[in-house]
Amino acid sequence: MSNEAKQQQAQQLIVDDTLIAAYLEENPDFFERHPALLQQLSLRHPSKGAVSLVERQQTVLRQRVQQLEEEITDLMVTARRNEELFRYFSELYVKLLQSRSLEEVMDSLQETFSTQLQMPALTLKFFDSPLELEAQFTFAADTHKQLLSKRFREDSIYLGRLTNDELKLLFPDETIASVVLLLLGEQGELGMLAIGNHDASHFEPAMDTLLVKQLQVLLSQILPPLLKHHEAV
Structure with missing residues (x-):
């Protein structure tokens, strides 16, 4: 296959991938209407090899939940620190006025x-x-x-x-x-x-x-x- 043909094929794949992604975004119920595809699809996982789409979705969701929990924890720590700072400064203002x-x-x-x-x-x-x-x-x-x-x-x-x-x-x-x-x-x-x-x-x-x-x-x-x-x- 010539270089020009390879470039055309790569470009076509990019266009196809874009169209597929856009279609799936616009039709989130696609796999509900075609449940058999979920059993046939597999994704590469860095440590587990090939996994099903459902497994991959569950992994992504778990990672997202963990990330959100960490963000909430950080916000709570920051809130407690801000509350502590406000209390220290409030007490200082009273002492200075006295x-x-x-x-x-x-x-x-x-x-x-x-x-x-x-x-x-x-x-x-x-x-x-x-x-x-x-x-x-x-x-x-x-x-x-x-x-x-x-x-x-x-x-x-x-x-x-x-x-x-x-x-x-x-x-x-x-x-x-x-x-x-x-x-x-x-x-x-x-x-x-x-x-x-x-x-x-x-x-x-x-x-x-x-x-x-x-x-x-x-x-x-x-x-x-x-x-x-x-x-x-």
Whole structure:
């Protein structure tokens, strides 16, 4: 058989297969009207050899059911995790509203992120503050402006990775691979909350930011009065 004839035959087979598949899709009761064909048809199975069409359908259905069960399990795990996160953040909001000092704010943040959520590093820094704050709250203007220019061009929240130099500014004593950064204040002028994780894939740009945005808004409201109180003391 010539190459041209082989090509024509292959093309004809493709057309025939397409027509047969389309016909069976349009007539799902075909084998009900021709039950004898089910006994004659067989399909190749990778491990079992030739099996009947009914057996193959049953295998496919079992595999599909197993896949659906696994997907449902994953959804349930995700739902439980989301419920847990919501509860932790809700409890944190109450504690922050009850805080009477910057130290209490930090204690509440540390308890939630370090203890409950296993986030190993957390830093709260203030920009250009005239107050004589403790070292843990200070952030030199030249360093934070450099960080801001790179990470906050489009949003007041950044999720992802930082350079080694940037990480040293925020977490000098921890080996951090991914971070979430929150600018605080109406225009991001007040300061920054930084949360770090050892896992490089834990914080990613595509993550949902609903909970951290709520935390950002709350901190932006409660911190200015606490800073004034700190100055008065």
